[in-house]
Amino acid sequence: MILQLLTCIAVSCIVAKGIYRLYLHPLRKYPGPVFAALSSWYEAYYNIIKKGGLVVEIERLHRLYGPVIRIGPNTGSVGLCDRQESRDRRALLGPLFSRRAVTELEYTIQEKINVLITLLKEHHSSPSTSVHMSAAYRSLTIDIITSYCFAESTNALTSGFGNYELESVQENLHRLWIQRHFPFIISFASIAPQRLLLWLFPDFNSFVEMTAQYERQIDHLTNHPEDFSKVEHETIYHHLFQPKGQERPSKAALIQEAITLVGAGSDTVGNACTVGTFYALKNPSIHRKLVEELCEAWPDRDRLISFAQLEKLPYLTAFIKETLRFSIGVIHPLPRVVGPTTPEIGGLKLPSGTVVEMSTLFLHMDPDVFPEPHVFNPDRWLTDNTDEMMQDLAPFSKGPRMCLGINLAWSELYLILGNIFRKLNMTLLDDKDATYCAQL
DSSP states (O other), rough: HHHHHHHHHHHHHHHHHIIIIIITTTTTSSOOOOOHHHOHHHHHIIIIIISTHHHHHHHHHHHOOOOOOSSSSOOOOOOOHHHHHHHHHHHHHHGGSSSSHHHHHHHHHHHHHHHHHHHHHHHHOOOGEEEEHHHHHHHHHHHHEEEHHHHHHOOGGGGTSOOOOHHHHHHHHTTTTHHHTTHHHHHHHHHHHHHHHHHOGGGHHHHHHHHHHHHHHHHHHHGGGGEEEEEEEEHHHHHHHOOOTSSOOOHHHHHHHHHHHHOOOHHHHHHHHHHHHHHHHOOHHHHHHHHHHHHHOOOOSSSSSOHHOOOOOOOOHHHHHHHHHOOOOOOSSSEOOOOOTTBBBBBOOOTTOOOOOOHHHHHHTOTSSSSSSOOOOOGGGGGOHHHHHHHHHTTOOOOOGGGGHHHHHHHHHHHHHHHHHHHHHOOOSBBBBBBEEOOO
């Protein structure tokens, strides 16, 4: 009898919630699939079962319903949701990623680029010794971000273009959709005994090794604070261990911050370099223009050239902007919460507290802003007025939640692509990947 009563109550609650979401919820008047209004499992289905297919589905729904659609009861967001907590964290780490800080540590970027170029020249100088540049670039960028953030490189470049940290970043990306909809898995992974975690989730091996690495770093600095003065340059721990006017983050939060910085700071830039290299090698005209401009501005390729000098080159700049337009870092719609003073969105005034999401894909592929959006064309950025295109170019997001490492990312892109196309002559062997096969 009690079981029947509990079942009846549970069913009644589910039905009541469904009726509320369909007929009484503030978002009831906005169009979209019925199942999406009833449950967040609509999004989960496309992300997990369809392997990240939500963006494609959203594109279809926009064609069907118009500029504003409802894809969830009231979609929740991931990450630092508290505004003050987000501001505090940015205030802590912001100085390390300022334009001035990036310029002072530019040599750390150049050192790793030199290692990559030397490796390519010595070991991959013919079609029979070709290499997938995606692996090479991701090894380079993870070495850069770890050296920049911790003054301690992973040395993925000299480990055959791969190590456990690089593997962990790639594994985390593959698990992204599961993590989004089942966040307790990551929380469990952070506190569970290692043997139990690996027994339940064998694929977490690289994640466990990566976590252990940063735990050792943090424990060492906690027990030996005098070592802060022995590192080559300032690291994130200098800011996180001694926050001004803030409480020091917990050990778990420090580990998570380190993992987040490595993931965000390596894969996005590595992917952008791969995309740019692919399209430059696929189109001889683009390749020729790049090389000619670099040769003119950089006649002696054996001397160093700075980020500040490279960013003045118009065609290289146009090429990098088009690369960023194509190589979207986070394709999943990014959530923002509608505030009481938020203006109309798509001609509609949404209720305060509504979570709205917009994919960078729709901005970068808008044919009204970028004619022939699916054509890789750096020349589009060489027109007199690019204000409208710049407004829609958001590879690092915009506003207060803009990527913390934007200055570092721009510096990496100019230095990596500038050095690669000035010092190497590359040939595309596989039209599915940028593959190196020859040197100047």
